[in-house]
Amino acid sequence: MTRVIAALDNSAVARPVLETAVGIASLYRATVDAVHLREDSARTAQAAADAVGVELRSLAGDVLGPLIEAGREDDVVAMVIGTRGRRFGRRSLGHVALELILAVAKPLVLVPPNGQIPFELARVLVPLDGTRATAVAVEHTVELACVAGVEVIVLHVYGEESLPLFSDQPQHELESWAREFLARYSPGGPGVRLEVRVGVPAEHVLRVAEETEASVIALGWSQDLSAGRAAVVRKVLEHAQIPVLLVPIPTRVASGGGPEEPHAGTLGLLIQA
Amino acid sequence: MGVATEVALNRRFEAAVFDWDGTAVPDREAPAGPLRRVIERLCERGFDVGVVSGTHVDNVDGQLLARPTGPGCLYLCLNRGSEVFAVGPDGPRLLHRRVASPEEEAALTAAAELTVERLAVKGLHAEIVARRLNRRKIDLISEPEWADPSKGRIAELLEAVETRLRRCGIADLSEIVEVARTAATEAGLADARVTSDAKHVEIGLTDKSDSARWLLERLWRRGIGPRGVLIAGDELGPLGGVPGSDSLMLVPEASRAVVVSVGVEPLGVPDGVLALGGGPGRFLGLLEDQLARREQRALPLVAAESGWTLAVEGLDPELERAQAALLTLADGRIGTSGCPVAAHRAAVPRVLAADLYAGEGAETMLVPCPAWNLLECELDSGGISRAFDLRAGVLRQEIQLGDRGPLSVILFSSLARPGTAVLRAEGSTQLLEGGTPLVATEPEVTELGRQGRFTLARVGAGTGGVAAAALEERLEWEAFSRIDRLAVYRADPVRLPGLDAALADLVEADRAGFDRLLVEHRCAWARRWEDADVVIEGDPELQLAVRFALFHLMASVADSGEAAVGARGLSGPAYRGHVFWDSEIFILPFLAATHPEAARAMLEYRLRRLPAARAAAQAQGRAGARFPWESAAVGADVTPPSAHDRTGRPIPIRTGELEEHIVADVAWAAACYADWSGDRDFLEGVGRPLLVETARYWASRLRVDGAGRGHIYGVIGPDEYHEPVDDNAYTNVMARWNLRRAAELVGAAPGGVTSDERESWLRAAGSLVDGYHPESGLYEQFAGFWELEPLMIEDVAPRRPVAAEILLGRERLRRAQVVKQADVLMLHHLVPDEVAPGSLLSNLLFYEPRTAHGSSLSPGIHAALFARAGRPDRAVERLRIASRIDLDDLTGTTAEGLHLAAMGSVWQALAFGFAGLRPTPEALQVDPRLPAEWTAMELCVRFRGSRVCLRVEPSTLTVTADPETAVFVVGTARPIVVQPSGARLERRGESWEVAR
Secondary structure, rough: OEEEEEEEOOOOOHHHHHHHHHHHHHHHOEEEEEEEEEOOOHHHHHHHHHOOOOOOEEEEEHHHHHHHHHOOOEEEEEEEEEEOOOOOHHHHHHHHHHHHHHHHHEEEEEEEEEEEEOOOEEEEEEEEEHHHHHHHHHHHHHHHOOOOOOOOEEEEOOOHHOOOOOOOHHHHHHHHHHHHHHHHOOOOOEEEEEEEEEOOOOHHHHHHHHHOOOOOEEEEEEEOOOOOOHHHHHHHHOOOOOOEEEOOOHHHHHHHOOOOOOOOOOOOOOEEO | OHHHHHHHHOOOOOOOEEOOOOEEEEEOOOHHHHHHHHHHHHHHHHOOEEEOOOHHHHHHHHHHOOOOOOOOOOEEEEEOEEEEEEOOOOOOEEEOOOOHHHHHHHHHHHHHHHHHHHHEEEEEEEEEEEEEOOOOEEEEEOOHHHHHOOHHHHHHHHHHHHHHHOOOOOHHHHHHHHHHHHOOOOOOOOOOOOEEOOEEEEEEEHHHHHHHHHHHHHHOOOOOOOOHHHEOOOOOEOOEEOHHHHHOOOOOHHOEEEEEEEOOOOOOOOOOOOOOOOOHHHHHHHHHHHHHHHHOOOOOOOOOOOOHHHHEOOOOOHHHHHHHHHHOOOOOOOOOOOOOOOOOOOOOOEEEEEEEEEEOHHOOOOEEEOOOOOOOOOOOOOOOEEEEEEEOOOEEEEEEEEHHEEEEEEEEOOOOOOOOEEEEEEEEHHHOOOOOOOOOOOHHHHHHHHHHHEEEEEEOOOOOEEEEEEEEEEEOOOOEEEEEEEEEEEEEEOOOOOOOHHHHHHHHHHHHHHHHHHHHHHHHHHHHHHHEEHHHHHHOOHHHHHHHHHHHHHHOOOOOOOOOOHHHHHHHHOOHEEEEEEHHHHHHHHHHHHHHHHHHHHHHHHHHHHHHHHHHHHOOOOOOOOOOOOOOOOOOOOOOOOEEOOOOOEEOOOOOHHHHHHHHHHHHHHHHHHHHHHHHHHHHHOOOHHHHHHHHHHHHHHEOOOOOEEEOEOOOOOOOOOOOOOOOHHHHHHHHHHHHHHHHHHHHHHOOOOOHHHHHHHHHHHHHHOEEOOOOOOOOOOOOOOOOEEEOOHHHHHOOOOOHHHHOHHHHHHEEEOOOOHHHHHHHOOOOHHHOOOOOOHHHHHHHHHHHOOOOOOHHHHHHHHHHOOOOHHHHHHHHHHOOOOOOOOOOOOOHHOOHHHHHHHHHHHHHHHOOEOOOOEEEEEEOOOOOOEEEEEEEEEEEEEEEEEEEOOOOOEEEOOOOOOEEEEEEEEEEEOOOOEEEEEEOEEEEEEOO
């Protein structure tokens, strides 16, 4: 049996984290392993565990190391942890969450303080930038969601640099383009819906999440928070009102296993001399 | 035999070209029964044979006595390059003979006599022994022992001759050859061919190189490139200081052929020639090996001829569907995606039939047919390579299936028998057992069954449907198998076809067999290319891209009955197979100028939908016929009334309601067909309504204001960023052209149109405003365009093309001078006589920087316009974009089908832009503009029944026409009548002069 670790502190986010963990565990057909990060009292965390009906175990002292170790265990398929505030960074995200998303190469759900209770995993918003890397990252999640009957909404946002060159007859063009986009980047099949926007990606991710009443946002990412990287992840984590599932891009892909060109690109034809 | 030799010969060839004496037979007395039998059987199996000899037909045919029945051809190229015979069941038939003029005859005799004289001066006695066709033969050793030496004694003969020469102080044969060559020149023969076989020296007008050239050209015209040819001789190496006589067959055109020598070759063979030795026996063995390969169903080679082969290595799940679309096999009736024959999760097998729609209204779409191109195996990795021979229309797939071994497959969709598809595969028996030749891709709408050895399927579509019949035959050797699969599709948009017709055609195809089907198909494609190929020297990437476009244009359109050509042809489901102006304005001109039968079939599609077009006009209270913006099965408008834009917002789609220029576009296409083909009967007869009914529509559509000016209010022009607009220049001028052309037609042949009505058309045409401002030389795209925000999209989006509605939003676009594609400029492209003379450049400079090229139709047309405006280098930039739209998937939708109209625009840029072709009543007009980076361009068209070919070089233009026809080269004084032998012109500044 596989596990989803729910990392709880004693704050108000404990219950939403646990609720979300239960939802995510249902997706992965896993059990919830509720872990209390003991920094102070366990009362809130325990109450949350009782409410959801899971056992709570505690990690005391420096919890980060053991939590990272736990997350790396083979039977752990995902982790869920709460965030604290609005601005992205150590103070708001919480240092444990921040270290975890960088250290554990597994899906990790970050739950905002005002996360839903009860949490119902009805709809996943999957922003895709039209590269293989992000698509591969969330591929499994999309498949699981489709199997579980969870609605999947794929979102592609055109930036100024990635505008399409042509748009012939809109009554047909988008239909064709969308079919192929989903065929390339989304394995979910006919149940997956595509939304397309133009502008700043993070803004549209947040807006569409709200418009579509998404339960969770699933983002593929490279686990790299160095300057200039992960702009969408930062902004979405800062502003999302719903849990954000960060799925690391597999190393083989991130290290050049596939083209990073957007959707329309050279097909690599060979010309015979 | 060395490994390299073994590898080179270990395959199927499609033709053999070989020397007779010494290669095919040891001497002229030897029996040739085994050779005859193998040649006849090879020809039965589609193999072409070319015999090359210096002797005459009675000698060769009398010895060979082959009477092949085809489909392979036997050619005898005799008399040292001066004659060609085709041999059929009734014996040899002369195809070609070089006839010497009396002056040439006299010069040959003089040259031979002079040679003998000069050799005598050196002390060498030589005799003129025979006066043969176009040559003189001089015996250098007329001793009884060497009267008729066998080929096996060649080394001895050479020694004897050279001994004689040395006695006279002559170093070797090359000195003799030089004496003869000098004598020939002095006798007045500028291009004398001097050869020696050691015993003789010959002076002629032709030699074996002419035979080889003729054969390779003929094979090319039968779809066989040099890589498919085996050339054999016995004297390829040098002999006594002169090249071996068979080395003359090694012309540049043969550089990619496999060449073998079965001769003794005392001094070795030239580089690239495989020395086999063994004489005629060895050669017979080679032919028997080829026969055995055919009998064992060996796969033909897909020859990677330069500029003709599209290759896709591996399988990339992201790109697979787009690549499969690029590799679509089609014959005008059915189109099959070039997906792997082995199943893969990323692949979407697809077979579409032309004109076969299901659904209602905007939901009308092409119906998927059962697939013939799938084998029961799975491709779990990217171990596949695909090579698409555009010249022959054949796709080869090489697949690695791990433990189950390799799989090789050849597929084609017969152009000679549209609707017939052929597959041959070889692989392990385990791999090839248990397959079914037809697979329902849409099981819920497919009836599938078996009848004896046949698999049958039917799919309903509206009241019609498609019936398919297929069979498969297997040949097994222990663990190894080859299968031949045939499938026949019969589609009928009106009635669900019975299976009998498909079955009968399948039996017929089965009787023909793979090899005959391949020969027919290859020849059919070769004929199409002969009239349509464009050669661009100096840009190999563009060359291949152009041929890729031309292939799909030809493959997508049927040439009989009616041809409904959807925006993506038969290569995908996008645009639901709906027919737009793409067909008439972008695709049809290419066909009108290269294969008018197909253009005629496209017009037939519109003619059969005239009732619907008349009803549409009537429903709006107009006269005549109003063709729909989007058309499918019945000819009613099937434009979806709404869509979602890329921002997710619903948008109304008003093109069906307002993009009325399609009415004039259809009329223009009818005239285009008639102007190129010369088929006046069509316009004056059955095609007449396409001009008359459309003119009636416009006459009833325009409104005349108080000042007597005609207006067309509320339309959408080609620039779909602005809607609705009044007095769109393109719509108005095309309507004006339509009215005038119809008036011209009925002026010559009234056919029920009264003179009053004709006059009313002319008045209407004369009244129509066109937005032209003489002061600026500009046309205003529509009323009020100049009041819009002047926005240079060239500056806003330096990286064009760009889908400007996404960049700026639809509302902003409506208020700005940003144009989606050529609108005013389409007039300069289509109807240059209807626009102000000299107005192209000013309008091009005004509108192009304002054009986003957001339509895939735009770059190609601008390439043509830049070329016409004398900016060929800018034209090339645009042409490159147009040519790569699918090859680089620039729209992200190639997977859903190829952009046929953009492909048509590529040809138009070359033909109308760079070559400056235009059919006029008097002549074919030519006005070439070559960009600096091309060294030459060649292009062929059919103009009023004549095949006209141009070769444009920076300072010369060569034109041939067969049969003769009038050609007017702009910059010359008057049209010239060009003969099959051709005319050559030289550039003199801005004009051309016929070279003397």
